[in-house]
Amino acid sequence: SASILPFINILFVVCFPLEPTTLRLLNSGPQKSDARIAGACVNLVKTLESADDRSEQPLNTDFRSAITYRSRANRTMSRLFLCFLFGAALASLAEIAPPRRRRSSEPSTVSSNNLLVEVSERALRAGIDRFGIWLAAQLYDVGQLPDFESSQRILKIKAYNIWLTSVNLGDFALKIDDRLGSASLEFPNVSLVIQGEWNGTPMRARDRGNLTVYVNNTRLELIHMVPKTFSGIPFIDRDVYCHATIEPLTLDFGDREGSMKWYNFALPRMEQDFRDGTHKMLCEEAVNILDEYLRYGAMHLSLQHLIYGRHLLNYSTVADPQFVGTSLILQHSGQIDEQAVKAQVDEHQRFDGDWMVKYSIHPDLINQMLVVLADASAFDKNLTIRNAENLQIHLALTTFQPPNITISEHSATLNIVSQWDVRMDESDEINLLTAYSEDFGLEAKFDNSAQLRFKLAVKQFNRDEANDSKEKDRATDSRSLFTNAVHRHYSAVIARFLRLPLPKYQNTTVTAGHVAFANGFLQFGADFASDEDATVNT
Known part of the structure; x- marks a missing residue:
């Protein structure tokens, strides 16, 4: 069954600079790493056709991710910035750390709008179902994973040629909290199988073999997704925290030569290192896939229409989207040729x-x-x-x-x-x-x-x-x-x-x-x- 990202098929004529998405990933391991992918610009170009056609063309859009990853050695939750499609659908990573409340008391910068769009919980869940399918498929196709090493005293072990060979996300749930103005996405039963090769050096010996990591009943949480608008495009707030509980995790080193006692002695530490590495991999890949999914959705949103052959009807968003009950409310300008419009539609017109x-x-x-x-x-x-x-x-x-x-x-x-x-x-x-x-x-x-x-x-x-x-x-x-x-x-x-x-x-x-x-x-x-x-x- 096809799931939908409801809303909005219109064509972009101008280049809207979409600010970079900054995702903060919580890592339970002791290692720290920073990686910055530079610049995000959304060049949205529309091919205008004749008025009699009024056909809608896909956006010719180049989305480039801009994500900052940060790791911390603690077990608190993570907070997320999620792009919202008009679209479109929810999904993202976040944390249970102190949530930011909606700043409804601040003066609004909205000067006018002519259109109010309410996306129901049913439509949002349809979009989330689509994201679940997308996430599982993209995780499965993520390719070769980075090598990593674990060492404890006289034992060193290196895993390489690592691949994610099985992904099962299980059921997942969307939760909307209009009091906090945010949504959460929870995967309570994620199962992964990671396979590769290893070599170890206990003392002066060198062992090698096949490696299998079994991760069952992992809980992945994408929490506190706050809708935002950037340059008239529905999006999400940019800081993202991801939390994954990697329990239990089982290491299988397969057949190996050498003394077993060295590996048994180091097994708890190695499991923790693999757990940290799996947490980092799962969160980073999930955030990358989320970013790709939301940008793909934004690329297929249209916020401008050509009418009467040469006039531009602009549906750019004029305020941050908000949750009201279990629905997402978006306010759109509805202006033709940038005319000043004094009309105002608010949530009372639902x-x-x-x-x-x-x-x-x-x-x-x-x-x-x-x-x-x-x-x-x-x-x-x-x-x-x-x-x-x-x-x-x-x-x-x-x-x-x-x-x-x-x-x-x-x-x-x-x-x-x-x-x-x-x-x-x-x-x-x-x-x-x-x-x-x-x-x-x-x-x-x-x-x-x-x-x-x-x-x-x-x-x-x-x-x-x-x-x-x-x-x-x-x-x-x-x-x-x-x-x-x-x-x-x-x-x-x-x-x-x-x-x-x-x-x-x-x-x-x-x-x-x-x-x-x-x-x-x-x-x-x-x-x-x-x-x-x-x-x-x-």
Whole structure:
């Protein structure tokens, strides 16, 4: 079954510098080591296609890890910084050390947002299931492990040509603590088999043979995952602590020559050294794999869409994601061409329903799209009709202000104020200039790519501004002739151009969903599945 990283398939146009991830790994052994992998930059480049296509392309992204490992000789837990996908899914390494509380009392830097995305616990668990599969596969393919040595008095032993030959992660659990604003991932029953070769030097003798290390019932904990945003990309806080309890551990040296007593004497120390080495290997590899997994997810998140051929709809996150209950809440800008937006959606606009992802959309986001359409004269049109006397009547239809949407408790109304410049047949010198304000019902539907489409339904005609009675008669006559044609034109413009793409993860399909107008917002709840096995039920 395909697991999903719900949310968000949009294209990046700018280069966002993604700060390096710093992972602190707790090592129970006495050895200390530091390794720094330099620089992390996310170059996100988007290929823009025509507006009629509106096809979404994968991000051409180069993610390079930047991780600092630190070891400490104590047995406290470890704390973790985890990237969060919009995506996307949780998984990371962390510690039970003093957790950092959410700094809700600090002033927010959020100036505006038009979209609130709620990722349910069900969707997060689906992403965690995917990470578990990813982690097991990547651990199995980790390749040859570093050599290491253990020495005690007169005995030295070196292990080399070491490979991880069996990995079983067992069950794992995701725990969310919204009070601390963090999540934890626990693997309570990890089993590993490590095989290689060894040689030892007791006294002046030299022994060699095959080595097998059995690690059963190991507990791996990735704790205190705190969502963050970097350059508008959902991510996690950067310090990572990993804790693994390597108990029990069994060493099998196979057939060997020489005296057994030297190895029996040194066995407890060697087991501890192997335990420390296994802890370091498991945590470092798990963190590397986590980093790769989250960056891969970020690469397949889209936070920008091209609309109407040349306008950029930006869904960058404008605040750190937060846990509310068991859901992850993300606030997105929803701005077109970097326009300043004053709208604000907060967690009070969340809505009920057992959906994997829930979107709460401020009407100002739709109004921005209507402004762009009006600026492009999409609502303007020239029409010609013959009346009952077979005379040609010409209409120059223009909108002198952008249409506007208002959302009430359970409905949406689109108001269009238009100017009708009516010119009769060439023999008629009268030119009628009339302004009309009309209200239309606005319906919304979704398609499988998490794009909302809108449809007009005529509600009522408000007023005309013709002056004297003769002009009113002519205006009424011309209106009756052109009304249907004008409404068809408006409907075609709305159906073709007023399409709102929403954030989602690439290569996923909406399998079920519900659109509603409620509480002054457009709300959309959706379930997702990967494209290869999605059963669409729309």
